[in-house]
Amino acid sequence: MKSRPTKAKRTLADFIRGTPVDFPDELSEELAEQVSLQTTQTTENQIEKPAAKTSTRKKRSTAQPSPLNEVSTEPMTQAASPIPNPAPAFLDAIAELPDFRSALDRWTKRETFYWDGAWLGAVAPLACAAQKLQRRPILVLVAHHQDAETLARDIEFFHEESCWVFPPGSEETDGDALQQQEVIERLQVLAQIDRFRIDPAGTPPIVVTTLQALMCSVPSPDQLRNDRRVLQVGKTVDLAELKKWLADSGYRVTTAVQMAGEFTARGGILDVYPPDAPEPYRIEFFDNEIESIRSFDTVSQRSIQRLDRVDLLAAKEATREEAILLDYCNDRWMVLFSEPTAGLHHAAAFRARIPFPERFRDPIEVYQQLQKYPFAQIGQLAAEGYSGDLIRVPISDVQRIGGELENIPKEIDACLSADRRAVIVCINDGELARMQEIIQTCQASQTGRVLLVVGLLSSGFEIPGGAFILTVNQILRRAMLKRSSRKHASRAIDTFLDLRSGDLVVHLSHGIAIYLGMEIISKDGQKIEHLMLEFDGGTKLYVPTANIDLVQRYIGGTKTRPKLAKIGGQAWARQKQAAQSAVQDMAAELLELQAQRRAQTGIAFKPDSIWQKQFEASFPYEETPDQLTAIEATKKDMVSSRPMERLICGDVGFGKTEVAMRAAFKAVESGYQVAVLVPTTVLAEQHYKTFRRRMAEFPFEIAKLSRFETNAQQNETLKKLAKGQVDIVIGTHRLASTDVKFFNLGLLIIDEEQKFGVELKERIKKTASQVDVLTLSATPIPRTLHMSLVGIRDISNLETPPEDRMSIETRVVRWNDAMLRNAILRELNRDGQIYFVHNRIEDMHSVAAKLQRIAPEARIVIGHGQMAEHGLEQVMLDFIEHRADILLATTIIESGLDISNANTMFIDEADRYGLSELHQLRGRVGRYKHQAHCYLLVDRNKHLNPDAARRLHAIEEFSQLGAGFGIAMRDLEIRGAGNLLGTQQSGHIAAVGYELYCQLLDQAVRQMTKSPLKLSLDVDIQLPVEAYLPPDYIQDMRHKIDVYRRISRLQDIQSIHQMRQELDDRFGKLPQSVQRLLEIAELKMDATLWSIKSIDLQNQFLRFTYSDQRRIAQLAQKHAGKLRLVEPDMQAFWSLADPSDPNISELLAKIDLLAVLRAILHW
Incomplete structure (x- = not known):
């Protein structure tokens, strides 16, 4: 139902049209009342949700314009009152333009014309204005899939509903994760279009795609509707037959459902995630009757809401009836093709290079089929020889505003002469507040001719005689960030879950043994599940799973296999005692060092200012909980008068740089300089761009010192540093040179500290002995060690991955030309880019020639550290700006490159690399939401030594997000523990195992710091009571061990109650043996007291x-x-x-x- 236009909305429309308008004092109140707030209804069926759930693609994007903000005419010290979204008013103003009306009339009458003079940013407002006037669905085509995602964000700024992106298909048929992701995304769009076709109520959709995507075969509409199952509470369904249907319909079997297109069954519970569903479903059966249906959260695996019925759509594109996307579009649809010449060329090139082109429609044939709909073309310039009419787009690009920070108010005033108005789009409230300060001296702002709003828009435009819409990115001349939110904290990887028969374990009471597996043993008529351990002399010990907390996986950090313990012997007790004495000595030494640091007087930086708050609020992501903890701990250290020496540990891409930038901002605002030390010129360049982009709205001078600068540029930077005219300098080891003099250095940030030698780090610290030091490490320390060192080392761990990022598909493969070509083409077909790592400079050109022969379509550039400065800089720039498809490089790319479009990596001769080095290299891909691939190449005839084979197997095995902690643990096994705690401690770790060592260290630290000791629940309860997880209750061994371990670590009655609820929710009604297992856990708590x-x-x-x-x-x-x-x-x-x-x-x-x-x- 349409609402009556309010005074606020009418005034806003007049503002955008350019009609003279007053802003009376009472307007702010009326505008505030018009803000549309999304409310969530809580029904009696709502289940309490344990954590906020992650959004799915087809839901309304979080990047949509949020409640918007008007610039106040009062002094701008805080965000002003919210106003209605101005986007509809802009569309109305466009719709009233005679040139637009004329073009739209021709479009709907199917007359041929070309809108020229357009850029990509013009497509969204024109398409949305047409859709709003005509109330018809629109199919928008762009040349490249990357443009489709940019355009979709723009459309969501203007459009009332979500925009759907239909991705291109793959010619591959191997059913890997990438292909499955593409299938799911296409099915989601097809289901949405088909739903609108059947029930056209509501706002007509806008779908963005490419000609290449339209060439792909999809299920016909009839097939899509028929290939689904409807499940309803109370109905009878054959569960075995349903599982077979899911497998046959393209669903992947998994142990825990995380992504669309997956399912798993646990007894009478079926978890399934249909492609078109916002959340996965948990269907609980009693025999073959559906007892309940619930949606659930993929992170916590806990239920959210009860449902009466669900539709399960098939998760594959079986094409018994040949169809394409256009077969879903009836004659109500309108088509707008952006840059058609480039789109046709790109689609033809794709079809020419794939091995089976007959699987895809001919692009000319599809192009002709498009013209059966109301069809318009739009672009910068029509193709040579175009015979149709050319119509100039009715809006103009805005390029003359922007540049130096201090000139922005003058430029806005110059642009908005003669009572012109502007709406400025900011990424978030923090950026909006900062922009208010920047433009407060602007005449146009003081007279109420500038509005600031929050949203995501790639570029602005001008309505003739009306208002401008500008973006802060345009004004500051910076690239638009690909914004996403973050995942909730995930549990750290538990290496015990990877326990296999034959692995070494540690029994806390008896010592090192071999794990033989698990076995259910009947004793006195009672069934109890046990861990089977073998000690010295073949002595076997059966440990009830209720006491699984007494057993740890052995990680000794030594290549020699330790001697098994002898049950009843004294050697184990002596080894434990020796390790205990050693950790007490180490803890005492670390505490003494900490006391010495705290006795020194350093810099006490200022508390957070308004600028600091604005800078932090302008962060375009949602911070993770552990990121916030690290930021607060760092700032707390900085405002104290003792010198800070904090270590930030985190996996690749988990947000360490943002922590560093906030610390740097605080230092500069307090009047001090910041030095950022990085190991490579490539990382220096990356950080330089990142710092400048993040701090573009603030008057900070940021410089760099590396090989990429000429001697003259370096000398100029050195002079400014000495005079205090540079606030932040980012450099390589050049920063440690004797000619580098600071005016007032207050903070030293060392990134990738594991890459620097101790001598270099100490030399830099001596030059600034009283400054605060923040160290970033991309090799995360294992969580257990981190927790043990809390209190004696200032360490912050970042453990939460970004949302939308997927785990990297990692494969160890022998060199094979056909495999390489297929993988390269698959990346090129989705407009992606490729890293090829080869670490021998002398034969890089021969490798490049080999790659060019394998994939002649690819544009290849070479980069390595021995190139001339500007040559390497140009290579990197060409790759970043997508003028090259493959970057053949040495490990110089290991640190810092952040190119979201590069999602395939080959590492040549991967057996030559260390485990953490392989993990760091692999972290260069998968930086955005696309499925990434990493191929570890080995010579086809080479025999791998055992250590190399173990490393490659480990990196292939640990491919999930946050795997750095698992990698660190496996590295500890392969290389030893000396690099973590020093060689003196490695012998004790080898003797008692890493986990027990950390427990002893934790106890020593707590005793010395007088911290409360952890409640130890190692009570051995041996009773003839059936207390175990039956095989038909939890079938997956990893899940079973995980549940046993978690039960053994429960610390209070509340946690037992929560565990009981979780088991009932995830696995079904608790059998009596599971109830008893939880009762024993509760008894252990009482017994400990x-x-x-x-x-x-x-x-x-x-x-x-x-x-x-x-x-x-x-x-x-x-x-x-x-x-x-x-x-x-x-x-x-x-x-x-x-x-x-x-x-x-x-x-x-x-x-x-x-x-x-x-x-x-x-x-």
Whole structure:
């Protein structure tokens, strides 16, 4: 239902048309009332959601214009009142232009014409204005898929609903992750279009695609509707048949559903994520009857909301009936083709280079089919020989505003002469607030002729005689960021979950053993699952899974296999004691160093200012929780008077640079200079651009010192540094030269610190002994070690990956020309780029010739560290600006390159690299939301040595996001622990295992810092009670071990209650054996509080061993003598039955031992 135009909306429309308008004082109140707030209805069916869920592609983008902001005529110290979205008013103003009306009339009458003088940014407002007037769906074609994503963001700024992007297909049929992702995205769009075709109510859609994508075969509309299953609560469905249908319909079987097109079954519970669904569904069966349907969150795996019915769309593009996207578009659709000549050329080139072109329609044939619809073409210039009419686009590009920060108010005033108006689009509220300050001296702003709004738009335009719409990116002349949100914190990788038969483990009481697997053993008629361990001499120990916390995976950091422990021997106790003494000495040394640092007087930087808050608010992403923690800890260190020395650890692309930039901003605002030390010229260049882009709205002078600068440029920078005219300098080891003098250095940032030698780092620190030091490391330390060092080292760990990023498909392959060609073409076909890493400079040109022979279509450039400065800079620039398809380079690209369009990497002779180096290189791809591939190439005839094979297997295995922690642990296994804690400690780690070592270190640190000790729940409970996870309840071994481990680490009653709810939700109703497992976990908590170490059954007695005479005496007193103490043996006994009773066996069999224990131990 249309609302009556309010005074605020009418005034805003007049403002954009250029009609004289006053801004009365009461307008702000009326405008504020018009803000449309999205509310969430909570129904009785709503289930409490454990965490905010991640959005799906087809939902309304978070990048849409949010509540918008008017510039106040008062002094601008804060964001002004929100106003309605001005986009509809701009569309109305365009729709009233006679030239636009004339062109639209020809378009709808199917008359041929070409809108010329257009740029990509003009397509969205013109398409949206046409859609708003005609109320018809529009298909917009662009030349390249990259342009499609940019245009879709622009359309979402102007359009009332989400814009759908239809991606190109692949000629591959191997069903890998990339192809599956493309299939899912296409099916999502097809389902949405078909839904609108059947029920055309609501706002007509706008679909953006390419001619290449239109050539791809898809299921016919009838096939799409028929290839689906409808499931409803209370209906009977054959679960086995349904699982077969899902597998046959393209769904991938997985252990935990994370992405569309996946499913998994656990007993009577089926999790499935249809391609067109906003969330996955959890369907619970009782026999073959559907008992409940719930949506659930992919991160927490917990249910969100109950549903009555769901549709499951097939997840593959079986084409029994040949069709293309146009077969879904009826005659109501209109078509707008942007840069058709380039689009035709690109589509023809694609079809010419694929091995099976017959699978795709001919581009000319599709182009002709497009002209059966109301068809218009738009672009900068029509093709030579075009015979149709040329019509100039009715809006103009805006390029004359922008440049130096101090000149922006004057340029805006010059542009907005004669009462012209402007709307300036800012990325977020922080950028809006800063822009208000920048333009407050502007005459146009003071007279109410400038509005600031929040949204995402690639470029602005001018309405003849009306208003301008500008973007801050245009004004500051910076590239538009690809904005996305972030994922919620994910649990760190638990290396114990990768335990395989034959691996070494550590039993806390008995020492090192071999893990043989898990086995359910019946004892006294009760089934209990055990871990089987083998010790020295073949002695086997069966550990109940209720005591799984007593077993750790052994990681010793030594290449020699340790000797197995002997049960009952004294050697293990001596090794533990020696390790304990060593960690106490190390903790004492680290605490002494920390005390010395805190005794020094350094710089106390200022608290956060308005500028600092504006700068932080302008960050175009949502910070992760651990990123916020790191930022707060860093700023807290900086405002204190002691010199900071903080280490920021985080995996590739997890947000370390933003932490550093916020620290740098604080230092400069406090009047100090900042030095950023990086290992390579490439990273220096990358950081220079990143810092300048982020700080473009602030009057900071940022310079660089590296090989890319001439001697004259370096000398000029050195002079400015010495005079205090440079605020932030970013450089390589050149910064450590003796001729570098600072005027007032306050903060040193060392990035990729693992790449620098100790001597260089110490030399730099000596030149600035009192400055704050922030160190960034892309090799994350294992989480357990990090937690152990908290309190004696200032460390922040970043563990959360960006949203939209997918894990990198990693494969170890022998060199094969056909495989290389297919992989290269697949990347080129999606307009992507490729890294090829080859680390021998002497034969790089021969490798380039080989690649050119394999893929003659590809444009190849070569880059390495021995090139002339400007030659390497030009190569990097060519690749960044997509003038090259393949960058053949040495490991110089390992640090810092952030090119979102490069999503395939080949690492030649991968067996020559270290594990962390392979992980760092691989991190250069997959920087945006596209599926990335990394191929580890090995010579076809080469025999790999065991260490190289283990490294390659590890990097292939750990390909998920956040895998750096798993990589660090595996690196610890392969290379040793000396690099983490020093060679003196590596022997003790080898003796007792890494995890136990960290526990001992944690205890030592807590004792010395007088921190509360962690509650240790290593109580050994051995009772003839069935307490385990049945095989038919949790089938996947990793999930089973994960649940056992998590239950063993529960610390309070609330966490037990939450675990019970989670198991019931994810796996179904808890069997009695699982209930007992949780009861035993609760009993361990009670037993720990009474200092009880073990509980078992001895004849008719419950036997307790204990460690604290005073506590057990209190327990005995509580039960008035029923608990008999045997003090010399530190044991206590509770009689369950009279031994003289002839029916004692029957009596004992009927006793609920856990209930008895609850009564005894209840706190």
